[in-house]
Amino acid sequence: MTLAPTETPATLPPATLMQFGVGRFLLAHVDLFASQARSAGGDVEIIAVQTSDRPAGRGKARALAQATSYPVQLRGRRHGELIDTRLAVDSITRSLVAAEDWAEVHRTFCNDVTHVVSNTSESGYLVATGDSPLAPCPVSFPAKLTQLLKARFDADRPGVALLPCELLTDNAGVLRDVVLGLARDSYQDAAFEQWLTAECVWVPTLVDRIVSAELEPVGAVAEPYGLWAIQQVDGLTLPFRHDDVLLVEDLGPYERRKLHLLNLAHTWLVARARQLGVMEQLPLVRQAMEDPRLGGELIAMLREEVVPVLDHEYPGMALDEYVDSIIERFCNPWLDHQLVDIAQNHEQKLERRLAPVLAMARRQGRALPRLAAALAPHTRDTRATPPSAQ
CATH class of the missing domain: 1.10.1040.10 (N-(1-d-carboxylethyl)-l-norvaline Dehydrogenase; domain 2)
Structure with missing residues (x-):
């Protein structure tokens, strides 16, 4: 069942999302929704972080850093209408490369971020042997995230809401368990583990959209249909409202x-x-x-x-x-x-x-x-x- 919205875009508190991954899917899905919410009066911005060492990803992150917006081409049918339109997406206000800007990622995560979004593929929760949150800049997404959460905890900052978009059943629960295991092995800090479960909000989500191609130097081609279903979890405040973002009792x-x-x-x-x-x-x-x-x-x-x-x-x-x-x-x-x-x-x-x-x-x-x-x-x-x- 879909829950009725209780707040308009303008009445939601300001939201700053840290997005792990700059692949074409997020560019044409969450980032597009956020941009459209901004146009409707929502106070939301996205800080994109390129997490891998792929040269193509670094190039895309740099292009995002230099642009005030990027294009998303919607092509297909929806509600009986044939659509072929290009939209300018302006929700990404900063773009960072983890390997080059890790200190800035730390500072921003501790001071500014309210929500975390990720799309790191179905294997993105794997932690390679030898990788650890104790590394100067960890390799895997979960190890990076664990280190950042520990830094935020040590700074006596409130928890964040985590809305992963990987195509896994109970993706938030899976990610939470990986992070808790890394935290337990790396820090042996019961108070931190308690903070992770009690103060952070782990929110399962389901995404659905075909993003068929990239645009150079940055952008994407996608179908008009899009869905981001977000399960209601105690303590969750949505980062923004959008017709294709559904708050549901059960995913x-x-x-x-x-x-x-x-x-x-x-x-x-x-x-x-x-x-x-x-x-x-x-x-x-x-x-x-x-x-x-x-x-x-x-x-x-x-x-x-x-x-x-x-x-x-x-x-x-x-x-x-x-x-x-x-x-x-x-x-x-x-x-x-x-x-x-x-x-x-x-x-x-x-x-x-x-x-x-x-x-x-x-x-x-x-x-x-x-x-x-x-x-x-x-x-x-x-x-x-x-x-x-x-």
């Missing part, structure tokens, strides 16, 4: 809606295209949507089979409207989304994305012939394979 239904509608639809298209032998003739999602054996059947399957099942399990999730957005996104004339890319780890995706919906349907006494047909070859293959080889 679970939103994660399952994405998994069992958007992701399911992608995997179903691959399964059906393989059955028809048209993967090479129709290599793109938008091309597949133009073929009634694929696009027409997909739409019928989503509306007639999957939506009723999920609506029974997760009522009040606006599933019909979400399917409308999926169809528009899949038909985006500017997006070259390759079916062969979606087909990676196909068998595991069938088990994770499609099979649970069929299990729900069986419990509800429903038949889902179109969805079941996509799983049928996989089911036959696994049944015919000796257990030791699975």
Whole structure:
């Protein structure tokens, strides 16, 4: 369930976000939302920190430091409208390179920051052997963050709200546990550990937007659809308001809606295209949507089979409207989304994305012939394979 906003953008307290990562996704998602909130009267700024040693990332961070704004090109369909527009994003007011500006990162984190945002990839929470918050400038994001939080604690400053955007279930809980482990191993300071859990606010979030390309020297091309779902946590004050930023009681239904509608639809298209032998003739999602054996059947399957099942399990999730957005996104004339890319780890995706919906349907006494047909070859293959080889 989405919570009703209680404050307008102008009435929220000023917010300063420290953003770890300057990749194109954050540039066209959180940073764009923040820029639009600023235009609506919100008092929010973002300090971007390039965390890795990649030359391309350093170059992008330097370009951000020199520019007062950068472009985001929105191209695609939304709410029935074909959109091709370029926006100027001005929410990043400072850009720092961790390896070069670590003292400034420290000073800013201790004195100015209210919220932390990150998008460091699914492997971004890994800490390499030998890395530590005790290093002059740690290598990994979690070690860097732990050192900064300790410095803020030692400065007797209040905690911060952490809103990670990595695509992990309970991303905030996972990050918190990694940071607590590093803090315990590195500092042996029970008061600091208590501060981390009691004064800092660890906020799970879910992001959804396709950012298809970079613009040089800095900028991005993205679809018009965007979602940042943020779970309500005690002590959380949102950094800004935006129509595509949803404060929700529980992220679970939103994660399952994405998994069992958007992701399911992608995997179903691959399964059906393989059955028809048209993967090479129709290599793109938008091309597949133009073929009634694929696009027409997909739409019928989503509306007639999957939506009723999920609506029974997760009522009040606006599933019909979400399917409308999926169809528009899949038909985006500017997006070259390759079916062969979606087909990676196909068998595991069938088990994770499609099979649970069929299990729900069986419990509800429903038949889902179109969805079941996509799983049928996989089911036959696994049944015919000796257990030791699975």
